[in-house]
Amino acid sequence: MLGPPATERTTAISIDGLAVAFTSRRTTVTALEGVTLDVRERELLSILGPSGSGKSTLLRVIADLIPASAGRVAVLGGTPASARRARAIGFVFQHAELLPWRTAIDNVKLPLQVGRRRAKAASGGEQADPRELLELVGLGDRADAYPRQLSGGMRQRVAIARALVTRPRVLLMDEPFGALDEITREAMNRELLRIWRETGTTIVFVTHSISEAVFLSQRIAVLTPQPGRLAGTLPVDLPADRRPEIRDTPEFVAVAAQARALLEGGARR
Amino acid sequence: MRSAADLRGALARGLVALSGIAGGIALWWAVVTVFDVAPYVVPPPGDVWRSLTGDFGLLMDNLWPTAQEALLGFAIGNVLAIAIAIVFVHSRTVERSFFPVAVFVQTLPLVAVAPVLVLMLGNGMAPKVVIAALMTLFPTLVNMVRGFNAISPQTVELFRVMSASKADLFWRARTYAALPFLFTALKIASTSAVIGAIVAEWIGADEGLGYLIINATYNFQTPLLYSTMIVASLFALLLFALIGIVERLVVTWEDDG
Ligand SMILES: Nc1ncnc2c1ncn2[C@@H]1O[C@H](COP(=O)(O)OP(=O)(O)OP(=O)(O)O)[C@@H](O)[C@H]1O
Ligand SMILES: [Mg+2]
Numbered sequence: 001m002l003g004p005p006a007t008e009r010t011t012a013i014s015i016d017g018l019a020v021a022f023t024s025r026r027t028t029v030t031a032l033e034g035v036t037l038d039v040r041e042r043e044l045l046s047i048l049g050p051s052g053s054g055k056s057t058l059l060r061v062i063a064d065l066i067p068a069s070a071g072r073v074a075v076l077g078g079t080p081a082s083a084r085r086a087r088a089i090g091f092v093f094q095h096a097e098l099l100p101w102r103t104a105i106d107n108v109k110l111p112l113q114v115g116r117r118r119a120k121a122a123s124g125g126e127q128a129d130p131r132e133l134l135e136l137v138g139l140g141d142r143a144d145a146y147p148r149q150l151s152g153g154m155r156q157r158v159a160i161a162r163a164l165v166t167r168p169r170v171l172l173m174d175e176p177f178g179a180l181d182e183i184t185r186e187a188m189n190r191e192l193l194r195i196w197r198e199t200g201t202t203i204v205f206v207t208h209s210i211s212e213a214v215f216l217s218q219r220i221a222v223l224t225p226q227p228g229r230l231a232g233t234l235p236v237d238l239p240a241d242r243r244p245e246i247r248d249t250p251e252f253v254a255v256a257a258q259a260r261a262l263l264e265g266g267a268r269r
Numbered sequence: 270m271r272s273a274a275d276l277r278g279a280l281a282r283g284l285v286a287l288s289g290i291a292g293g294i295a296l297w298w299a300v301v302t303v304f305d306v307a308p309y310v311v312p313p314p315g316d317v318w319r320s321l322t323g324d325f326g327l328l329m330d331n332l333w334p335t336a337q338e339a340l341l342g343f344a345i346g347n348v349l350a351i352a353i354a355i356v357f358v359h360s361r362t363v364e365r366s367f368f369p370v371a372v373f374v375q376t377l378p379l380v381a382v383a384p385v386l387v388l389m390l391g392n393g394m395a396p397k398v399v400i401a402a403l404m405t406l407f408p409t410l411v412n413m414v415r416g417f418n419a420i421s422p423q424t425v426e427l428f429r430v431m432s433a434s435k436a437d438l439f440w441r442a443r444t445y446a447a448l449p450f451l452f453t454a455l456k457i458a459s460t461s462a463v464i465g466a467i468v469a470e471w472i473g474a475d476e477g478l479g480y481l482i483i484n485a486t487y488n489f490q491t492p493l494l495y496s497t498m499i500v501a502s503l504f505a506l507l508l509f510a511l512i513g514i515v516e517r518l519v520v521t522w523e524d525d526g
Binding site for chain 1: 437
């Protein structure tokens with residue numbers, strides 16, 4: 001069963017002393033080392049770090065795409081594998097990864113058409129209506145468009161709708177807006193916050209943009225590069241209702257400066 | 270709104286192709302006349318045209334068996350190739366052990382294999398069908414193995430996050446990724462199946478375009494030889510075009526280049 005004991009109920013993801021090493025023929029690359037981090041239920045936590053600091057690796061361990069070399073990772077009180085099999089995890093990749101031969105709506109339906117039937121029962125909830133999800137991400141009128149007919153931002157929104165269709169309790173996002181221009185990215189950030197509030201999903205959001213991390217998160221975890229270690233976590237005490245103008249407030253700038261200090265402190269070591 | 274532009278584009282391309290053909294015929298006629306080439310080597314276009322119309326019945330009677338052999342071989346060869354490719358995709362071990370066999374079969378010279386097959390299978394349709402199938406098998410096999418594997422590692426990860434089965438990945442991703450490769454393969458196969466059937470008929474046959482070619486050559490009926498070649502290539506072209514049309518109807522999600 002996935003139901004966690006009462007004391008842990010508020011912890012969605014628990015990472016304890018995680019290390020990940022990639023071994024090829026001759027070399028061993030340590031991507032992550034000694035990472036300990038808890039993600040609370042319904043939290044939006046950003047993982048901030050420079051390129052090569054193991055951000056994607058961390059998400060991939062949580063999603064059971066690669067195994068941990070050492071340490072313990074628990075998702076919703078069980079193993080990452082059990083959470084994945086229960087369809088409790090949604091994943092948004094950096095480059096949308098839509099199937100080009102499926103229209104937007106059919107891409108959103110894909111998760112409902114694969115895997116075991118018991119996914120529905122195990123995730124404890126109903127499945128979302130694909131059409132409503134497309135409306136939610138603002139693409140209700142592009143349901144029958146093929147990916148090549150959509151802009152990069154639209155594709156990413158389809159990918160988010162697809163990740164939400166099984167009503168996952170945990171949503172992992174790997175630089176989902178990294179390839180978008182700043183204007184689109186800020187619009188997508190606001191939309192993501194709205195979706196997060198409306199769905200109550202726990203979100204782990206990977207980025208290497210400080211301002212994106214501050215704008216979105218309740219908490220930021222900063223990783224240092226090679227090997228990736230946790231430089232620290234940073235609470236973001238900004239009002240829940242985040243308007244674009246918030247980026248110009250002194251509070252926002254102060255948190256951004258703290259994040260930068262953590263990043264640079266990590267890089268110097 | 271798009272179809273009008275499409276139509277105009279198709280018309281323009283058709284005109285360009287037609288003028289190319291007309292130019293080729295004019296050049297042919299000019300070379301034959303200017304250099305006074307012996308008509309039993311290269312007949313003038315008029316003679317070939319007279320053969321095409323005059324021997325039309327004979328040409329069609331002999332196209333029919335060749336077409337049957339080519340189409341049957343085409344079907345068998347491609348179905349086999351796709352089946353083998355599916356097995357290869359599901360088992361690297363099988364692929365590693367049997368792919369060299371496929372390569373070896375491919376390197377056997379057709380003109381050497383054909384007589385052996387005629388000895389084995391007799392003088393009827395069977396050896397021609399087998400050779401046409403052999404001609405199509407390898408290119409389709411290679412293309413389909415590539416096609417089934419033409420999905421990104423990220424797509425594989427996407428399916429894993431959804432806890433999808435291997436069958437899900439195959440039917441919902443690999444087959445679609447392979448479709449453009451399949452049509453490329455079928456286009457190659459359409460021409461090689463016709464070539465295979467004709468060459469097989471050279472070895473031993475009493476009907477078919479290959480038989481007609483051999484006969485016309487020995488009897489110095491050069492215009493008939495040429496009109497047979499033209500019928501053979503028109504038939505292959507028809508197959509090729511049909512496959513292109515089906516491709517456009519099926520692969521709707523790709524940009525047409
Ligand atoms: N499959 C793999 N095999 C070998 N090494 C890998 C593999 N995946 C990641 N690495 C290595 O692990 C380290 C961390 O990679 P990772 O992709 O997690 O970084 P990242 O923080 O996501 O970087 P970016 O911001 O560029 O996406 C890098 O040094 C990378 O080379
Ligand atoms: Mg990454």
